[in-house]
Amino acid sequence: MGNVYFVGAGSGDPELLTLKGKRVLESADVIIYDRLVHPVLLYLAKDSARFIYSGKYPKNHVLKQKNINQLLLEEGRKNQIVVRLKGGDPGIFGRVGEEISILQSEGIGYEIIPGVTAASVASSYSGIPLTHRAYSSKVTLATAHRQAGEIIDFKDLTDNGTMCLYMGVEKVQSTQKKLLEQDVSPQLPVAIVEWGSLGRQRTVAATVQTLVKAIEEHQIQNPSLIILGDVVSCRNGADWFEQLPLFGHKILLIDTEKIDFEIIISYTQKGADVYAIQVGKNRDQRFDEVHQQYLRDHYFDEIIYLNEELTTMYKKQWDILNKKFV
Known part of the structure; x- marks a missing residue:
């Protein structure tokens, strides 16, 4: 039996890979990598390593999840080091729970190496603190793609708090509707960060009331993170990342x-x-x-x-x- 490492590649900037993630990646015999992983990280692999692309596009999965699970079993049974390279952090909306369950069912060893999740990356590279003594004492990470019947208490979570919505662009109209129905202030500051921490990053400021309009006007697409909360007001013009000499190139x-x-x-x-x-x-x-x-x-x-x-x-x-x- 081999060993499977679930490595969080961080979001965007390739230097956000952890030292432990780098060490494992350099020793891997097989690397199964996702679409949101910056592929320059594969230049860290040894010359004999095999690459397998498992990228998922909206509504068009290159490898469906059941096929990825089967692939992990097939590669994990061999006497080799397998790296499942995931964008962000494997344990935050990365479906790592499903993938480790299939390995556990056959006694295949695994380790999870955390990565820097999109909420930390997009906020930091946009000059927005997720917590602030004057504005926010709690942070909630949520996905806009909820199970049927699932209800999120937007009002409570955004009162003196920050909410980070992953994969929220496609569902922004229904999200805005629920925010307003729950009496969240229409003037609550919002930031939408597209391609956080890459040189193509865009940060668009809005409010709950103007959220849908802002996304449509700027043609924002995934991968994007929506940040809701008064902490967004801490952003004042171009942030440190956007002022770097080659930003936008x-x-x-x-x-x-x-x-x-x-x-x-x-x-x-x-x-x-x-x-x-x-x-x-x-x-x-x-x-x-x-x-x-x-x-x-x-x-x-x-x-x-x-x-x-x-x-x-x-x-x-x-x-x-x-x-x-x-």
Whole structure:
């Protein structure tokens, strides 16, 4: 039997991976990774590690949950280290309970390595404290996708408190309706944080009354976090993250050599939204599918060729493949 590690990758910024998560990721034989995991983390894997994409899109699951459970069983039965790499924290809306149950049923060993959840990340990178002595003495993490008949006491949870709604954009109209029906103040401050802690992050301020309109006007999409509470008023203009020198820059790094993780984070540390690709006949072909999946969802408007001698050659190849990022 092998051992399965459920590793929280953190939300967005690849440096939010914990030291323990990094150590396990570097030793993994198989990495089963989700869509919201920043794939540059796979550059930490050893050369022999296998990658399996289990990304879930709204209403279009690449691997359905039952298939993921079966995959964990199949890989966990082998004498190897399996990492189930999840965005944020595995134990917070990550369905880790279902996945460990299936392993327990066959006596397969596992460990859970927590990660930094979206509520902590999105609020911190937007300049919003989740608690504040003047505004909030409690924090509630909730999902907008509730079970039939489930009722949330929005009024009590937002009185002198902060509420963080995960995956709330699709259900925002019904959420707003329930907030107003429960006499939550229409003027209660709200922030919607899209792609928190990445260089493409957007933070939109609203109130309960203007919540739906704000999301529609700014065309906010998931992954986004909705923060409700008076603490939102602590945000005053551009926050520390948005003032970094490369914030808002969408940069694609291209090299013919193996991608150095430290080079990647030298850009993210300055606020850039970065992805990196190794090209050429000597490239690590494990990443071919990884790149296809990621570039399907994201575009980049700046290219930096780390190997200047081959700049012209590989620019032509990318143009031929209709990957025009400039």
